[in-house]
Amino acid sequence: MIREYAKLNKLLFNNSVDQPIEPLTQKPEVVRTSESNGVRKRRFAELKILQAEGHSIKGIAGRLGMHRQTVKKYMEMQALSRRSHGERKMLEQYFPYINRRMEEAPALYLKTLWNELKQLGYQGAYTTLSEALIYYDIRIGKKASKSKFPQRTGSFFKPSQAAMLFIAAKDKLGRIQLKMIDDLRSKSDELRKTYALAEAFRQMMTNKLGDQLKHWIDRARASGIREMAAFATGLLTDYQAIRNAMSLHWSNGPVEGNVNKLKTIKRQMYGRAGFDLLKKRLVLAPS
Template sequence: MNAEKIILDTEDHYRVVSVDRLHDCINIYVESVQAQCLCPNCCLPAGKVHSYYTRRFSDLPAFGSPCTLFLKARKFRCRTDECPVKIFTERFGDHFSAYKRKTDRLEKALCNLAIQNGGRPGERLCNLLSMPASDNTLLRLVHSAPMPECPNVTELGVDDWAMKKRDRYGSILVDLSTNKPIGLLPDREEDTLSGWLKAHPGIRIVSRDRYGNYRRAVSCGAPQAIQVADRWHLLKNLGEAVRKMLEREHVAMRKARESQAVSAGAQKARIQSLASPRQHEKFRQVKDMLARNIPVREIARVTKMSRITIRKYRNCDELPRRHCTLSSGLGKHLEFISERLAAEPDLQLKQLLAELQTRGYRGAYSTLSDGLAQFGLRCGKKQRMKKVLPADGAFWRPSKAVTLFFQDSDKLSSPQQKLLADLRSKSIPLDKTFGLVSDFRLMMLKKRSSRELDGWIDAANDSGISEVAGFANGLLQDYQAVKNAFDTKWSNGPVEGNVNRLKTIKRQMYGRGSLDLLERRLILTPS
């Protein structure tokens, strides 16, 4: 095979003069053999050579070494009398572009590396691959890369993403027919999305979450489009309502459980509440302001608290207990600690730590001390522990129990099924809630029909459970989109996947990428 075909893969345009292998690079000398060239001004062929000059190009590496092409090019005379250009440099249709110092194939490779990895990581990778390029060069290639034309989208998915969490948000637009992103918007305001939709009048389906700005923007910018509420967000909203009900019911059941234990003479230690006096004071302040019918927004402004927390306090008679999960795994050693304290009341903490480490405990001395304090155990100045029974951690937690209401019974383990049956038997509201959740999941995931939705909303309102009833009333505010979620195949699943990919790209750049760079890397990256 000829060297011309190996190096340039082009016939009759170039001729390889020589190849030099140096210590750390490879130099290839090439000359042009075009018979004539088109004038860039009048576009007429010219064959009269004026002079020669040499152009230098960086090329793809060869045999693990950087490669440089030295191209002997020519200058031509334009013989057209009417053309003001008399002398012009030779133009090439492939491999070598005007005013460039890199071959087209090298620029394409560098651009793909920059799109996939970004500036600094791409620079390090290029150095390893014998294609040295600075981070500024790589980012310049990304910004100069042509963006694909926006297709005629008919099925659109929209969702928000955090530029800076709890501060600035943007919107992502995804073509649901291809599951590919088509653009990023600088915010999640109604006017921005509405303006984009007006510029694309072919939209027929819009899948979104239940954010009010998106609902109003679609109604204004694309009134002809069918709006579909995302099914995952509906289940998420229902799960939040169930969790609030579980927290309220948890307090009532715990009180009854403790009163039964005291009346029966069972003196058991409980997990000490981690709430500080300041938190109790905040709770009493919020309850007092709620009793005076002060709006939640005003309470949040005065107390500097989240509106979600304030709404949670509304349904609680006392401050909800914080549950702390010990990452060191102390909970599974509580029975052993109880036995050791019963056998040796003056056991020192350092000795207990040594014994626990032989049993697989991986926490440090201070971690053990803090962890035992959370379970009601105290250490004196001489590190002697009081003889206190450990807490019985068998009582359920709302954050964990809520998952039992949304899983199929055949996928639950035997302890989980037993706990769920115990909760339903001891609490009428929990039993009603389980039935409502099961019916909602059956309609959405199995039957995929909204024929029973009206009856479910009426049943939720008549159940006497304020949290579930509030969720049902919220469905009425976006009723048609919720119905379409049951009856159509569209969802925000592809949008959520692209949001996850966008967050990965953003974190790869340590959050310092501009919106234009994020959009280019998101759209140009092969999916």
């Protein structure tokens, strides 16, 4: 996943329908605000759904690409308030400059842009600029890569996050996350093979199909993907135990649980208890 990171980021980003906004060809004064109002209302509605499902502020911010303070404010609101038209106008006159800077420096930091706009006469605070860009659904440089899970095709993704998608059950993923998996598989032959192997391994673990383990190891070692081959080779070092874990319904969990209980009781006595007292406490302890 890490080796494919740079290539996939570029492919997904360039082929996405969620491209960075194009330079404006019309004057800022005639920019339609109805579209931005629609974006804001849509975000508010999505946030309320996630809030009702019990998601945290941090989780909602990551999924919707919003600032946590904005999420917190929206969660406390029963209805979406009207935004000041003056605030929008104050930023709209700088749209041509913002679009030009986004083209010149795709990884532009928001704070850098804010300092540049101040030199041009922009009087809004840093947080005002940040919220206004969120309002217009404009993502500046590094800010676009802060999502906990990639929510749009073409968003920057982290290898660790994509790996989580590959090992998750499909019924646990949303429509957008499933589309992300399909996009990654279609852009990389290695990731297509990796996903097939990961899904087969997950099925073995879930459905106790230990008799298929040897065949899976052979497939992984012959896949040409060195990370999967190394993992499969490592399984051979304790093959029988792993096969039993994937085949048998028995577990050493109860044994480990009793060992942990004994250690806990012993520590509670701070080394002052003899064997007889420890035995009595263990026997009488609730199971």
